[in-house]
Amino acid sequence: MSDPVADSLTAPVALTDSHAHLSYVRDRLGEAALTAIFQAYAGTAARILDPGVTYNDFDDRLDAFGDWPFVRFASGIWPDVPALPSISTALAQLERAVRRPECIAVGEAGLDYHWMNGTAAEQASLFQGQLELASACGKPIVVHSREAALATWRLVKPFAGKLPVLLHCFSYDGEWAQRFLEAGCYLSFAGNLSYGKPDTLRQALRAVPANRLLLETDAPYMNPLPRRGQPSTPLDIGRTYRLAAEWRAVPLAELAASVATVAAEVFGPGWAGLKPAGATR
Numbered sequence: 435m436s437d438p439v440a441d442s443l444t445a446p447v448a449l450t451d452s453h454a455h456l457s458y459v460r461d462r463l464g465e466a467a468l469t470a471i472f473q474a475y476a477g478t479a480a481r482i483l484d485p486g487v488t489y490n491d492f493d494d495r496l497d498a499f500g501d502w503p504f505v506r507f508a509s510g511i512w513p514d515v516p517a518l519p520s521i522s523t524a525l526a527q528l529e530r531a532v533r534r535p536e537c538i539a540v541g542e543a544g545l546d547y548h549w550m551n552g553t554a555a556e557q558a559s560l561f562q563g564q565l566e567l568a569s570a571c572g573k574p575i576v577v578h579s580r581e582a583a584l585a586t587w588r589l590v591k592p593f594a595g596k597l598p599v600l601l602h603c604f605s606y607d608g609e610w611a612q613r614f615l616e617a618g619c620y621l622s623f624a625g626n627l628s629y630g631k632p633d634t635l636r637q638a639l640r641a642v643p644a645n646r647l648l649l650e651t652d653a654p655y656m657n658p659l660p661r662r663g664q665p666s667t668p669l670d671i672g673r674t675y676r677l678a679a680e681w682r683a684v685p686l687a688e689l690a691a692s693v694a695t696v697a698a699e700v701f702g703p704g705w706a707g708l709k710p711a712g713a714t715r
């Protein structure tokens with residue numbers, strides 16, 4: 435008997451994707467990729483979160499995907515301080531997007547000490563502003579953290595007990611996973627599970643209880659093997675589910691159901707909520 439998720443290279447199925455940049459997918463792969471995503475997800479209960487990366491990208495994303503019944507939106511500013519008019523101006527404009535009902539979360543927001551766009555202090559200020567915004571608006575926050583585990587942990591800790599804090603594309607080890615979990619965070623894993631250094635991410639993945647675990651593509655990035663390096667779409671997520679199920683020794687269907695449940699808990703009523711009728715493609 436064939437396994438629909440295992441066959442996802444050729445026969446995609448709709449699975450929860452907690453992080454996919456659909457406008458980048460369109461830019462990299464064109465309309466045909468969007469049509470394939472729409473055909474796989476429309477009419478299913480699965481959802482895709484489209485995160486923001488800067489203070490003024492919300493309207494364009496809403497224009498492009500706002501009528502897709504399975505897409506939900508977050509709005510946030512990626513840690514690239516030199517690209518902003520100023521931190522305070524950018525945060526003020528972001529707040530207008532975050533307060534809209536179509537925006538169900540803040541993010542992505544965080545720290546990136548790999549690219550280091552802005553000093554650590556500037557990145558912290560931009561991130562702190564978004565943590566406070568999420569808290570003020572009562573919305574969850576999706577966190578980007580690269581080579582900055584300790585600084586991220588310090589900043590999210592005071593918030594993680596008050597609102598859902600989701601670390602996306604988790605890339606640290608099992609000990610860090612444990613520390614973020616103890617702080618109250620949710621962790622989301624991407625296709626880099628299938629890349630080198632398997633023990634580090636495998637331990638992290640196994641440290642996460644099912645009720646804190648999400649999965650994502652981070653499309654168009656992080657395409658799981660055997661397509662590493664090629665642009666991904668949410669239709670590539672089946673291989674990440676399959677690997678995660680294998681490493682956690684749980685049936686795929688159970689993992690898929692639990693990720694869907696956790697996403698609904700993290701993102702609140704707007705996650706499952708009905709969209710206006712008439713969405714077509």
Ligand SMILES: [Zn+2]
Pocket residue numbers: 453455485542652
């Ligand atoms: Zn992202």
